[in-house]
Amino acid sequence: MIDFHAHILPEMDDGSSSPEESAAMLTAMAEQGVTSVVATPHFYPDSEDPGAFLTRRAAALKRLRGVWRPGMPRVYLGAEVAFYTGISRSAALPSLCTVGTEMILVEMPFLRWSASVLAELDSLRTERGLLVTVAHIERYADMQPRGIERELADSGVLLQANASYYLSRHTARQALRLYAAGLTPLLGSDAHNMTSRPPTLGDAAALLRERAPRQFVRFTLFSEVLLRQAEPVIG
Numbered sequence: 378m379i380d381f382h383a384h385i386l387p388e389m390d391d392g393s394s395s396p397e398e399s400a401a402m403l404t405a406m407a408e409q410g411v412t413s414v415v416a417t418p419h420f421y422p423d424s425e426d427p428g429a430f431l432t433r434r435a436a437a438l439k440r441l442r443g444v445w446r447p448g449m450p451r452v453y454l455g456a457e458v459a460f461y462t463g464i465s466r467s468a469a470l471p472s473l474c475t476v477g478t479e480m481i482l483v484e485m486p487f488l489r490w491s492a493s494v495l496a497e498l499d500s501l502r503t504e505r506g507l508l509v510t511v512a513h514i515e516r517y518a519d520m521q522p523r524g525i526e527r528e529l530a531d532s533g534v535l536l537q538a539n540a541s542y543y544l545s546r547h548t549a550r551q552a553l554r555l556y557a558a559g560l561t562p563l564l565g566s567d568a569h570n571m572t573s574r575p576p577t578l579g580d581a582a583a584l585l586r587e588r589a590p591r592q593f594v595r596f597t598l599f600s601e602v603l604l605r606q607a608e609p610v611i612g
């Protein structure tokens with residue numbers, strides 16, 4: 378099982394606060410059946426240029442390597458890139474994709490998306506040729522027109538949903554409805570630490586296996602394919 382969204386790099390963003398906490402997160406993930414994890418630290422283009430971000434990310438990865446042990450999930454390297462006007466023209470886009478792939482995890486604005494925002498998201502795919510994944514799709518749903526998930530999926534955008542979406546009793550039915558509608562978001566823990574936002578992908582996967590078995594099988598087959606071209610940076 379792949380965790381497509383996790384803040385496991387130590388002292389990189391508001392995620393893991395130390396190499397020890399990162400190791401604890403990876404251990405918890407392994408115990409839950411996660412075999413691969415994409416490290417997706419926040420990249421905020423307003424506050425940092427891509428070069429500085431990549432330098433910091435490389436340093437954090439080095440520290441993670443120091444505590445990684447066999448049995449922990451393989452680590453792939455990516456980013457959670459905050460959307461901004463002009464993103465589709467950025468020369469840095471390839472370096473913000475999951476290393477070895479053309480897959481980019483985009484955190485969308487937390488407001489109703491205008492036609493130009495959606496058009497620019499589309500440009501990432503059509504003009505830049507990227508495999509666009511919208512991070513934690515459930516977090517924007519209330520601000521968007523009904524059916525936005527299908528609209529995005531039908532246009533070739535991948536959706537990612539957080540484990541908490543499946544595990545909260547307030548949203549679990551809504552999450553399963555996506556599967557019933559044939560939409561299969563990639564799973565991400567969006568884990569930030571071992572306290573307030575720990576890894577919980579195992580429980581979300583268990584719920585899917587029980588309540589949405591066929592869709593889940595399709596989803597897992599598909600998601601393995603996504604990282605086939607990628608080389609793990611650890612493991």
Ligand SMILES: [Fe+2]
Pocket residue numbers: 382384457567
């Ligand atoms: Fe995140």
